[in-house]
Amino acid sequence: MIVCKKCGYENPDNALYCNLCKELFHKKEKKMTIADLPPEIKSQLFDQKKKVEKGCAISSLFSDVPQKKLLTIAIIIGAIIVLFLFFFTFYK
Ligand SMILES: [Zn+2]
Numbered sequence: 244m245i246v247c248k249k250c251g252y253e254n255p256d257n258a259l260y261c262n263l264c265k266e267l268f269h270k271k272e273k274k275m276t277i278a279d280l281p282p283e284i285k286s287q288l289f290d291q292k293k294k295v296e297k298g299c300a301i302s303s304l305f306s307d308v309p310q311k312k313l314l315t316i317a318i319i320i321g322a323i324i325v326l327f328l329f330f331f332t333f334y335k
Pocket residue numbers: 247248249250251252261262263264265266
């Protein structure tokens with residue numbers, strides 16, 4: 244149960260605010276930040292982050308633009324196929 248700090252009213256555990264005075268209950272959900280982590284894990288994370296950033300940089304160099312080009316080519320080829328299909332179905 245949550246006892247309201249403002250008025251002392253006893254609210255159920257799942258109450259988001261006091262049922263009597265409508266005071267909001269701020270549940271202490273401390274967000275974990277990198278600063279809270281132990282130094283060993285922090286350095287490991289930073290290493291991983293660097294690897295990931297490097298990987299992203301490389302993959303964005305090698306996959307981003309070609310993927311867009313491939314998509315454009317695929318659309319063009321698809322359009323040509325559709326046009327051919329239309330052509331052959333109407334001019335038989
Ligand atoms: Zn209250």
